[in-house]
Amino acid sequence: MESKLKRLAHILHSYLQTKCWRSFGSRLELEAHQQKLWQKQSTFLTQNSSFYKKYNGLTLNEYPLMSKSIMMSEFDKINTKNLTKNECLDVALKSEESRDFSPMIEEVSVGLSSGTSGNRGLFLADETERARWAGIILAKALPQHILHPQRIALFLRANNNLYTTLSSNKIQFQFFDLIEKLDAHIDRLNIYQPTILVAPPSMLRMLAKSTGLKINPKRIFSAAEVLDPIDESFLTKRFQQPIHQLYQCTEGFLGASCSHGTIHLNEDYIIIEKEWIDKKNRKFIPIITDLERKTQPIIRYRLNDVLTEKKNPCSCGNPAIAIEQIEGRADDIFYFTSLENKLEPIFPDFLRRRILQADDSIEEYVIKQHSPLKLEVSLFGGNEEKVRAQMTHFFKQQKLQLPDLFFSVYQKPEGLKKMKRVERLFTPESEDLIL
Ligand SMILES: [Zn+2]
Incomplete structure (x- = not known):
């Protein structure tokens, strides 16, 4: 009972904090507030996380950039509860198998991000x-x-x-x-x-x-x-x-x-x-x-x-x-080949817009890129030739080589799979990539 009350008090406190006490009239006010919080957070980090100890006294932009892979390889040092990656993974995987969804180590919940097996992130919250x-x-x-x-x-x-x-x-x-x-x-x-x-x-x-x-x-x-x-x-x-x-x-x-x-x-x-x-x-x-x-x-x-x-x-x-x-x-930014044979990034929203502009009777679509020169489009409703014409125009305008564009039957998304309307299926091999 006591812990439930404590929890409700925490919820209410952060609700009020967000709703009432933390509204900012300007960027300046917002950034001053962030700096105040950062001072506190950096003091906590250098005292409690063995990974961050050595950054004592440094400004935020002197801290190292973090990625999912570093987070996982340095997991034991970064977290401040002395938990090890192995024990956390163990608990998280077991609960996923049983679809019990509430893996805990003492009062710390352990979450696992989706991804391929070698590439999953662990996330903790007390x-x-x-x-x-x-x-x-x-x-x-x-x-x-x-x-x-x-x-x-x-x-x-x-x-x-x-x-x-x-x-x-x-x-x-x-x-x-x-x-x-x-x-x-x-x-x-x-x-x-x-x-x-x-x-x-x-x-x-x-x-x-x-x-x-x-x-x-x-x-x-x-x-x-x-x-x-x-x-x-x-x-x-x-x-x-x-x-x-x-x-x-x-x-x-x-x-x-x-x-x-x-x-x-x-x-x-x-x-x-x-x-x-x-x-x-x-x-x-x-x-x-x-x-x-x-x-x-x-x-x-x-x-x-x-x-x-x-x-x-x-x-x-x-x-x-x-x-x-x-x-x-x-990972879903497309790469096409320029007339000079270099890979050029094209953002998903450019392709989305082309599809919508091609034919307003399109109800659903999926675009998949198999390689810089191979593109698959599936439509539900709408006219394929209009899409082909719009895409061809787009590639010419962007001075890109025309990829082989083919159409396939639209498959409805279902179940646990995340729906992606724009998806890249290959990893480009090039030194010039921005990502
Ligand atoms: Zn707004």
Whole structure:
């Protein structure tokens, strides 16, 4: 009982902190606040993490860049609870096998990011951090006051202690396992009548298309997959409301849509450095420093995501970085061959736009790049020849060699597999790559 009260107090504290005490009128105020938090965090790090001890007294940009592979190889030294990678992996893999989803070592929860077996990340959070996370997500996602009753339906690939932390008397929460059948989801949703629906866009689309779904959520969030403009416009029409976004990954809760529909990064507790990869088109890879996570510090961690910054500040007045689009993984940037035989990067949104411009009767699509000279397109609805013409025009305009473009039958996404509308299937071999 005592620990439950303590947890609720933590949730409420971070809810109020996010909602009321941490709103900033200007960049200057926001950055001063970040610096204050960083001073505290760096003192903690140099005293408690053997990996960061030697950086005592240095400024943030003198700290080393972090990647998933360094995080894993230095795991034992980085975390501040003396946990070893082997014991954490052991616990996480066992619970994944049994789909029990609540691996813990004492009060530290252990999460495993998706990926191929040799390439998975481990993420730790203690009870205070989980409560803090819950408070922040409630502050950023709830359309009304925290005391207003809500029923949240959350579709995930795997449940997690983070999410069950959210349940309380006022705020109900139900987890929907993506592995289950669509009909079962629809029956449960119709009974539960969620006020807030959170799901990957592929699942939102399946729900939207079913005739049996009778729910009327007040707010809908897309999460866990890139929200493609083609899905966004379909879902907005079908649900007759804007589709909000939660930018949440294993590395942290990074951003959410504001009341004006713009995604803002959570700079109130994360410092974001932008590694520009195409400044003219405002595209960057975020390098994140979480100013409060203690169990497993996330310092100058380079994500594998590409974001496009909004051209103009958001009219809501929030000075935190405004994002026009979460483009997807850096691994999905396409590479085509120039007329001079060099590889040139092409960002997913350029291809998305071409498809949409080609024919507005296209309902769904997937583009896969097999090699710099081989491109596969699958359409649901729409005319293939119009797409071919649009693409050919695009490659000529960009002074790229025409790839072999072929069409295949569109396969509906289903089950646990993440939907990707734009996907690169090869690793380019070249010294000139930007990534
Ligand atoms: Zn805004």
